Amino acid sequence: MSLREKQMIERRHRILDAAERLIRKTGGTDFSVRTLASVAEVAPATPFNLFSSKEALLYALLSRSLDTIISEGLKFKSPNRLFHIVEAATNAVDMFARDPEFMRPLYRVLLGVSDDVHRPRFMERSIGYWKTAVATIPDQKLLSTERQRNFLTAAIQAQFLGLLEFWVHQEFDDDTFRQHSVYGVLSNIMGLLDSENKEQMLPLFQKVIEGLQHFEW
Known part of the structure; x- marks a missing residue:
């Protein structure tokens, strides 16, 4: 160089x-x-x-924050791969919640500014996070094709972005953001799991319904 x-x-x-x-x-x-x-x-x-522009600069800053989310959010603690998709959601929430003074105003850019060049690139990287998380789910009959996994990935990303918007605008506190994120992931995958894996997930799903505050892997 x-x-x-x-x-x-x-x-x-x-x-x-x-x-x-x-x-x-x-x-x-x-x-x-x-x-x-x-x-x-x-x-x-x-x-x-x-x-080239202020928008490009802000998206570069968004991309830098996403680098951290990707590198840290996909580090899993549970020895059971079945729970890694849920960890991906809680890890992401925790990284936002640790730095609200920076993350809230920064992500208002993503949620509020239409950009035909930088937003698609950012979203492609963002969906890659969830694609990696979905890939950790053990083989399931209803997730046996790339098309099925892509549908699940898109559903989880869309759901998370919706919850993120509530948090960014302070309509959700940290615990509510976390609880709804776990609930959203579980709601998306429960119907796709075989009976054995579904049985493993049920205690966590019940804990979420009862009011999840924190969950140790």
Whole structure:
């Protein structure tokens, strides 16, 4: 890698770090690019030169947060693969809940800004998270084809994004977000499991219905 390329990467990181600090400080993403450049200590034109637009910059920040969710959210504790899909949901919720001052305003961008270029790319990576989680489900007759697994993946992602919107707008607290996420995953998969695996899932499903607060794997 050339010195110029290293410097460009360093400036990108510096700008993204500055944007994160501004989001935490202001509680939103309405800051100007000129303000961002000042906080990042770069020339006013540098953010545009490196990211092309403010929307692209914010989606780069979203992508960076997704990197963490993907790398950490797919680390499973349960020795039983059957529960990994549920862990994927609770791990994701926990990462949002640990940093609401940053994650709430940042993800309002995803939920509120129409972008024909950057949003599809982000959503493709996001559905990859759930596709990996769905792939951990032990072989089931009703999940034996790629088409069936893709339908399940899309259903779980859509359900999670809907719950995320409630949380982002503070209509759900952390516990409610977590409980509904687990309930949503279980509701999507229970009817697809064979009798033996369904029997294993029933205690957790009952716990969710009764009011899940926390679940140790």
